[in-house]
Amino acid sequence: MKRSCYCGELHAGMIGEEVVLEGWVNRRRDHGGVTFVDLRDREGLVQVVFSPEVSPQVHERAREIRSEFVLRIRGKVSRRPPGTENPKLKTGEIEVVATEVEVLNTARTLPFRLDDKDLSEEVRLTYRYLDLRRPWMQHNMKLRHRAAMAIRQYMDSLGFIDVETPFLTKSTPEGARDYLVPSRVNPGKFYALPQSPQLFKQILMVAGFDRYYQIVKCFRDEDLRADRQPEFTQIDLEMSFVEREDVMEVVEGIVRTVFELIDVELPEKFPIMSYKEAMLKYGIDRPDTRFGLLIQDVSQLFESTKFTAFKETLEKGGIIRGFKAPSGARFSRKELDNWGKRAREFGARGLISIKVTDQGLQSNLLKYLSSGEAEGLKEAFQVQEGDVIFLAADKEERVADVLGRLRLEVANALDLIPEDTYSPLWVVDFPLLDWDEEEKRYVAVHHPFTSPMDEDLPLLDTDPLKVRAKAYDIVLNGQEIGGGSIRIHRRDIQKKIFDLLRIGEEEARVKFGFLLEALEYGAPPHGGIALGFDRVMAILTRAESIREVIAFPKTQKAQCLMTGAPSPVDERQLKELKIKLTATPEEK
């Protein structure tokens, strides 16, 4: 007996056919006389009827069947008796009347019901093979597969070549912590698992492949979040002889292609916003543009204010910004106090809230404001009755950060974030460098191989922090789903950057000399990007965390509850690697 089709594929057109099904018992309903079994496989469910009138022996066998037993069934596809159809089931018009049944395997009682909606992740991850049987997870994994297939097809159609890059590679300075792999044949030396194939893809451009892509695992030994796993998957690509716009066009195509899978049509071109504008209006470099509540600078309104807090802030070179929350006036006094508390948790010194009522502006700040300032606020925020204005004063970065976070939480509280909207955009013109106060040196905002903007090149010598990078992030609904840049392909500029990063000649040579050397052998101008595949899939499936779209994810402590990894290893293995532990795993 061979399976003739999947349970979920049966339909009314097959009535009268004899079929052989193989699958799991989703549920058994024993009526003493007739017994029903819902048989499940990856494509769906169908009701199987065990009737004593059809076969007393088969009916008798059905008594021993329990949930999640694996069965092979021969039977006839039949129309259900009138009145017994189940419109909730895709196969609800029909049922399979069993003429033979074979128990291929029994199953212990499951630790949880597969249809339980409130399972803890701890239990789900411990029994991930059972969790993955659930329709939601099957759907996610299938959609992930289809997305990967669609991307490969799209990339191939554009002439991109999939080249595999090594997992056992060289530890790189800068960036995230590396996962290290000891080399037995080279005692005392370690490989690192790649944080990304960055250097290899650039080398492939030097090698003349022109267009490279890979859907590839990357590894970063950093703390986990809902959208961060120690191993994750990137859609990685690199192109030669291109400018920023060329990369963007390809990526927009990828994202559009993937969203077609859930019947969402994204625009041909995604909006482009400068880093500066994002920080000003959204207080964050990955703005959620699905809703308003835009932040505005109102510093100049208060140039001659009598309100001491504002006055002092401005005198110290700080700024005053705020945003308007439509319908926010429905917040009670206590709720507004809580927003102030929240702002302080974010690091603000305080938060001013002003209600717009039919009596005019209402706030305990009002007595300190001139009528001109009050009018100015109304004008600046174009207020309507029922709005609330939130204002914060501090140095620029602090205000941006506080208001940026507050904007998200307030919008959430007021239910102003539309569910079914997908709002992609590019953020560009990032600064190339940032100043690390602790290490007293510049650090690369993106990575050390990112090209400065041509027109900013002179600034490298005079005011490095002002230099903008040829970098671009793609943001969707407030989540960074990818980032990339045009790379430096000239050795002299690369050297200048290393100097600023205080990466010495010798250090550079040791750490990525191979790339520097490669750049000297006719490296074409090139650039690329990496997209977070897991994050894209999480958005596509509306999952709360990327763990929902990863078959075997790690917990926040970076452990696998199913396998127990990571685990101690034999003394013998360590000895072979010439590794001595300074503490036992128990001691930590």
Next chain:
RNA sequence: GGGGUCGUAGCUCAGCCCGGUUAGAGCGCCGGCCUGUCACGUCGGAGGGCGCGGGUUCAAGUCCCGUCGGCCCCGCCA
């Protein structure tokens, strides 16, 4: 490294604030009955000593300290 939150039956949770009979519920599980159910119904039953360790107390799921683990967040994540 830090903040928050949770940990009681196989699962989901109540009980903890205000210590005091044999620690509860729903679902699941086991057994009986039931020929049209599909979250089947119905009758009956089993099952935990409250994550772990210590302390306070006549008495600790309940209070205190520590620790382990799940989740969220800050730092970190070129």
